[in-house]
Amino acid sequence: MKKFEDNGTTLYDFYGAEIVGCPKCARPTDFIDLQVACIHCGFNKKFEPLFSCLPHYVRLTIDINYFLVIHCCGHVLWARNRAHLDFIERYVEADLRERVPNINRSLASRLPQWIKSRKNRTEILKAIAKMKAALKKYNYQPNKAIKAS
Numbered sequence: 489m490k491k492f493e494d495n496g497t498t499l500y501d502f503y504g505a506e507i508v509g510c511p512k513c514a515r516p517t518d519f520i521d522l523q524v525a526c527i528h529c530g531f532n533k534k535f536e537p538l539f540s541c542l543p544h545y546v547r548l549t550i551d552i553n554y555f556l557v558i559h560c561c562g563h564v565l566w567a568r569n570r571a572h573l574d575f576i577e578r579y580v581e582a583d584l585r586e587r588v589p590n591i592n593r594s595l596a597s598r599l600p601q602w603i604k605s606r607k608n609r610t611e612i613l614k615a616i617a618k619m620k621a622a623l624k625k626y627n628y629q630p631n632k633a634i635k636a637s
Contacts, residue, residue, distance in 0.1 A: 492582030494596040501595075502572040505630065507623070509555045516555040516628040524552070528626070555622070560615040561608045563600070567619070577616045580609055 508519040512531040517524055525532045535552065556567040567573035579585065579596055580603065587596065602608055 489583045490578075490581055492579050492585045492596070494585070494587040494594050496588055496594045497575065497596070498593060499568075499572075499595050499598070502568045502575070506552075506568045507555045507570065507628070508552045511552070515626045516623055518630055519552055527629075556619050558615045558619055561602050561611050563602050565603070565612065565615050565619075570623070573616060573619060576603070577613065579603075580612045580616070 504520065506519045507516050508524065509515070510517045510524065510526040510529060510531050511533070513526060513529040515526065515528045517526040517528070517531075522537060523532075523534045554566055554568065556569070556573055558565050565576075567576060575595065576599075579599065585596070587594070603612060
């Protein structure tokens, strides 16, 4: 029996290094501190935030798309990075899900019902496997050329 323990991890714990599709070649690359440096095609650009008044970990840009996105169960399943994807996978595949009391802001407590539903488990795990296969297909490795500040 697989067990998942909710220790209060939030979505903000996965900010910092998002995996995005390179704007030039669409292969997976890291988006760190509003910068993309693609190891596949050499694309390198520092993006300007849409709203500079927001903290660095929630600044948005209009030109970047997450790479880990797939349609699943009539919804969109997405993850910021490999650690976020692994978190979702551990949650979905668990037979027993335990929560720390009174932690309503945790990511596990905020997942949509369709992800929490047992009836979608197989399809969600297949979608996660496809996303991992896409990373492997392009031999994705975290980009060491960009350093988060």
